[in-house]
Amino acid sequence: MIEDLKHIIYNTVIEANRKMTPGEVEKTVAGAADVDTKVVRLAIKDLVSLGELSYTYLYGTSFLEKSFNRPVRVSKRIVIKPPEKLYQPQPGEVVVNIVGGAAFGNGAHATTCLALRALDFVLDDNSCTERKARLKGLDVGTGTGILAIALARLGVEKVVATDIDPCAVSEATHNVRLNNLDGRITVSDIPLEEAATRFSVIVANLACPTLRRLAPLFSARMEEDGVMVLSGFKESAAKDLGKIYTEQGLKLIRQEADREWICLVLRKP
Ligand SMILES: C[S@@+](CC[C@H](N)C(=O)[O-])C[C@H]1O[C@@H](n2cnc3c(N)ncnc32)[C@H](O)[C@@H]1O
Incomplete structure (x- = not known):
């Protein structure tokens, strides 16, 4: 279940037409997977600590993006x-x-x-x-x-x-x-x-x-x-x-x- 959720989160981020904030990702995925945003937030944290996604910061706003902090x-x-x-x-x-x-x-x-x-x-x-x-x-x-x-x-x-x-x-x-x-x-x-x-x-x-x-x-x-x-x-x-x-x-x-x-x-x- 959590692995499926991580998969949805990762695909949501990399297939988005624009940069998404963590809040937007939480809402989108919670709606799509019919789960609580808190569960999505935990899965996002996991993906960030695994180095799959990273937080970026631009003009005062944080975004969630595919991580290039690895090969x-x-x-x-x-x-x-x-x-x-x-x-x-x-x-x-x-x-x-x-x-x-x-x-x-x-x-x-x-x-x-x-x-x-x-x-x-x-x-x-x-x-x-x-x-x-x-x-x-x-x-x-x-x-x-x-x-x-x-x-x-x-x-x-x-x-x-x-x-x-x-x-x-x-x-x-x-x-x-x-x-x-x-x-x-x-x-x-x-x-x-x-x-x-x-x-x-x-x-x-x-x-x-x-x-x-x-x-x-x-x-x-x-x-x-x-x-x-x-x-x-x-x-x-x-x-x-x-x-x-x-x-x-x-x-x-x-x-x-x-x-x-x-x-x-x-x-x-
Ligand atoms: C979209 S970025 C591309 C950066 C990199 N080549 C890449 O593919 O990720 C466009 C770059 O073109 C530069 N640029 C814009 N107009 C230019 C021009 N007329 N001649 C040379 N560089 C230009 C910008 O300063 C910027 O660094």
């Missing part, structure tokens, strides 16, 4: 973890160490997970290690640096990670260093407009208007046969955004949804 597999090969937690990767797995701070990108958000899964898909070819070593990656809106680090760990030799927020640049630089990737990832606040390089893999988890505005620039900065991973927008915007990018000559090759969030993968022919 969490987010795709076939990518495992996200805090640096202080030990993890023995299985063959083929890649580990991304992330210290959470003020910047976006601890791995918990659906848009980050979708982008990580798309990168895993795009770079899932162990036979072309040599080709991957020649690839150049770009992560626009890097936040904590999580996608840039995943790009490098998945085999892309050189990666540029940019963000307009100085706090993100500082946190990404720190995370890149603690993953021992400073020689391969350059973190910068230089706007894409000022960069002349072309890239083989571009990933951008950004707000929809920014993705719309940057479409011609992204297309111009992509090498032929290059791949673009777009995340950060909802289902309602996906069709329009897909059209804008296909009008730039890119071809849609993959689309994945996580609740209301969508991630597109496009290739430049």
Whole structure:
């Protein structure tokens, strides 16, 4: 019974379309499972002490979220973890160490997970290690640096990670260093407009208007046969955004949804 209840609580939290406060989770689960909120509260405490869920705090409000204070597999090969937690990767797995701070990108958000899964898909070819070593990656809106680090760990030799927020640049630089990737990832606040390089893999988890505005620039900065991973927008915007990018000559090759969030993968022919 208590295990079933914990299962309902965990699914309620991870499948919610928005962050839920502990009180909201208690009420929702108590209603769904027809049990007292006090019983739900105890089960929540249990899940937190087991490290399955954690309390987060944002703008004066506490939320209950999936815990990233332990190694969490987010795709076939990518495992996200805090640096202080030990993890023995299985063959083929890649580990991304992330210290959470003020910047976006601890791995918990659906848009980050979708982008990580798309990168895993795009770079899932162990036979072309040599080709991957020649690839150049770009992560626009890097936040904590999580996608840039995943790009490098998945085999892309050189990666540029940019963000307009100085706090993100500082946190990404720190995370890149603690993953021992400073020689391969350059973190910068230089706007894409000022960069002349072309890239083989571009990933951008950004707000929809920014993705719309940057479409011609992204297309111009992509090498032929290059791949673009777009995340950060909802289902309602996906069709329009897909059209804008296909009008730039890119071809849609993959689309994945996580609740209301969508991630597109496009290739430049
Ligand atoms: C949703 S977060 C994504 C963070 C991380 N890449 C992830 O996937 O979890 C978006 C980030 O983009 C940055 N950003 C917003 N507009 C930008 C722009 N025009 N150029 C570069 N970074 C931008 C924000 O400062 C923020 O850190």
